[in-house]
Amino acid sequence: MKQSWLHWLPLWQPPSLGKSAIKTAPSAGSRTTPDTLVPMLTGVASGAAIVASGITMQFQAGEERFWILQGIDLEIPCGSLQVLLGPSGVGKTTLLSILAGILTPTAGTVILLGRSITALPECQRSSLRLQQVGFVFQEFNLISALTVFENVQLALTMKGIHGSIARQQARELLNQVNLSDKFDQLPRRLSGGEKQRVAIARALAGKPRLIFADEPTSALDSQNGYTVVSLFRQLTRNHGCTVLMATHDQRFIPLADRVLQLEDGRIVQ
């Protein structure tokens, strides 16, 4: 499945969707919270970054329809590193895309950081993703006309971080994934593993609260894979970030807080 990272571009920060769009949990007994907000806040109140209920997804192949996800219920606590494990074709990318609000499921609901996203208009989902979510695409989706540095810098710019601060943060992000000597390279001159690390640095731009990483170690050697997964873990520990990483790579499972096994359209733990 190929999604364009540019998919995120057009709806950057519409004026009606500033930080205030993300509601925080009300204090117990608050009389000022409208009833309509209560279901939206369930996840945050329970300390969950993601609450998914009854997620099903049907695809069409020629004349035939098939179910790739068949009723997934999932609660992912804030500040944890979760691994979604399963063989190729089982539906990992589909599930990640649904949980991040990129795809709409055939049925079911997703609450992301306390906000029910399933019924939100696309413009509001885009804005929520831009402000709160980093997504490492399986196929990297780097912008080929921009250098490594510019790819990361653009992500920061889209999040409202400009000038010398953006340049400083881009440098730090790329240094963290051991790419300090590749700033001026275009993506076509990079190895698969290097592209993957640029995609990871870009997903971390602006310190998202939620990171979805689709096979983020598939092109990496053990050392760089360990660096990346350790970085994810550090973000969960030090910054309360939540990371959901899809993989069929078992090397880094010991670093995860929980492993979710996807099998026949269901999570079997």
Ligand SMILES: Nc1ncnc2c1ncn2[C@@H]1O[C@H](COP(=O)(O)OP(=O)(O)O)[C@@H](O)[C@H]1O
């Ligand atoms: N848009 C689509 N239309 C039809 N089939 C799709 C679509 N997206 C994914 N699929 C199919 O759904 C299955 C699961 O895909 P995917 O979620 O990419 O699996 P994984 O990430 O675990 O390898 C695959 O058989 C894939 O071909």
Ligand SMILES: [Mg+2]
């Ligand atoms: Mg996949």
